[in-house]
Amino acid sequence: MKITSSFNKEIDIKNRKILIYGAGNYGAIAKLALETIGIKVDFFVDRDFEKKTYLGIECIAPDALCKHIDDIVIIASLNYFYDILAYCQSIGMNHIYDMEDLMHVPVNENVLSEYARDEKNNPEKYHNVVEENFKDKIIINHIEIVITERCTLCCKDCANLMQYYSHPDNLDIDNCIETFNRLLSCVDNVLELRILGGEPFIVRDINRLLDCYAKNSKIKRITIYTNSTIVPNKEVVRSLKHEKISVHMSNYGDVSKKLNMLDDLFNEQGIKHYIHDYELWNDIGDVSYRNYSRNVVEKIYSSCVMANCLTFYRGKLYRCPRAAHGEQLGFFNNNAGEIVDFQTFEGTKEKREEVANFLTKDEPINACNYCNGSSINSRKIAPAIQK
Numbered sequence: 563m564k565i566t567s568s569f570n571k572e573i574d575i576k577n578r579k580i581l582i583y584g585a586g587n588y589g590a591i592a593k594l595a596l597e598t599i600g601i602k603v604d605f606f607v608d609r610d611f612e613k614k615t616y617l618g619i620e621c622i623a624p625d626a627l628c629k630h631i632d633d634i635v636i637i638a639s640l641n642y643f644y645d646i647l648a649y650c651q652s653i654g655m656n657h658i659y660d661m662e663d664l665m666h667v668p669v670n671e672n673v674l675s676e677y678a679r680d681e682k683n684n685p686e687k688y689h690n691v692v693e694e695n696f697k698d699k700i701i702i703n704h705i706e707i708v709i710t711e712r713c714t715l716c717c718k719d720c721a722n723l724m725q726y727y728s729h730p731d732n733l734d735i736d737n738c739i740e741t742f743n744r745l746l747s748c749v750d751n752v753l754e755l756r757i758l759g760g761e762p763f764i765v766r767d768i769n770r771l772l773d774c775y776a777k778n779s780k781i782k783r784i785t786i787y788t789n790s791t792i793v794p795n796k797e798v799v800r801s802l803k804h805e806k807i808s809v810h811m812s813n814y815g816d817v818s819k820k821l822n823m824l825d826d827l828f829n830e831q832g833i834k835h836y837i838h839d840y841e842l843w844n845d846i847g848d849v850s851y852r853n854y855s856r857n858v859v860e861k862i863y864s865s866c867v868m869a870n871c872l873t874f875y876r877g878k879l880y881r882c883p884r885a886a887h888g889e890q891l892g893f894f895n896n897n898a899g900e901i902v903d904f905q906t907f908e909g910t911k912e913k914r915e916e917v918a919n920f921l922t923k924d925e926p927i928n929a930c931n932y933c934n935g936s937s938i939n940s941r942k943i944a945p946a947i948q949k
């Protein structure tokens with residue numbers, strides 16, 4: 563059952579200001595939809611208070627919302643929808659809306675980033691979040707499952723640390739499925755399962771994982787991230803045709819040698835795919851210890867776009883891919899409570915509680931002390947420079 567109303571053009575806004583809470587992909591979609599129906603956005607609200615403006619609109623910190631109790635706030639976030647709702651309610655805001663109706667406003671999608679366009683074309687994802695009463699449910703918005711450390715490229719600034727593996731390996735698909743099934747038994751829904759490497763198409767039997775999760779009703783959508791250097795085999799192509807699956811292809815210029823071939827193949831086979839061009843990457847840095855103060859690490863974490871980027875790797879659940887690979891590579895250890903281990907499994911009830919506690923945490927992890935973070939303020943570097 564839905565607990566918020568959707569904002570739409572029938573709502574009488576009187577002289578109220580319009581605020582969009584969430585300066586990210588959903589914020590961009592909400593702004594575009596509002597402008598399309600002739601409504602001006604006054605402010606974005608975001609916990610990344612370093613962001614002074616977003617898409618040309620002033621961005622204010624959540625604290626400043628107290629001055630807007632009678633204005634209209636529209637929640638444009640998936641991961642933090644219920645946290646934002648609870649916060650707005652706690653400060654007594656009188657006009658809180660979700661953006662479900664705005665997701666369906668026909669807009670000029672060309673002005674959105676590829677990622678925002680992808681979200682716009684999957685309104686079901688947002689719908690699932692606002693429609694479900696989360697009270698007793700565990701819903702994972704997105705989670706990355708790592709199926710290989712091997713990559714056909716060796717990017718010197720790979721944020722996921724693949725460049726540090728001297729003996730990278732494919733993971734055993736049966737073990738990935740067995741351990742990930744244990745996680746699935748503890749949650750109610752996964753809105754998006756992202757399949758990652760390294761380069762996932764290196765794994766020749768990736769189709770077994772795709773087939774298994776395409777038919778799993780708990781998983782709403784599956785995305786695969788490729789560097790566009792490998793053309794998958796016939797079995798994999800057949801599996802990719804499933805309506806739940808889409809392929810995200812990075813275009814790193816000359817090194818993405820199979821980009822055009824893949825684009826043609828996927829068009830011909832009716833496989834949903836998106837091509838992402840990158841002008842610049844955020845410099846997330848090496849894995850040396852930074853010795854940050856508590857204040858500094860909290861600030862880095864609160865503005866990091868990878869914060870709570872859930873990662874499932876070698877049977878364990880982590881809150882960031884750097885936490886997973888940094889530990890595997892021996893650079894640091896994660897602290898107690900920063901991992902949920904599914905390699906051993908004694909029962910769903912206890913694990914479900916552990917997962918629920920894990921998911922409610924929203925604070926820096928030990929890995930953040932070995933990282934620059936990734937935010938709008940990050941130093942920009944050329945993407946995919948090879949070692």
Ligand code: SF4
Pocket residue numbers: 713714715716717719720721722724725759760761789946
């Ligand atoms: S292609 Fe992707 S996974 Fe491979 S090294 Fe580059 S950034 Fe990392």
Ligand code: SF4
Pocket residue numbers: 862863866867868869870882883884885927929930931933934935936
């Ligand atoms: S700052 Fe923390 S959450 Fe962000 S990428 Fe680094 S380790 Fe991950």
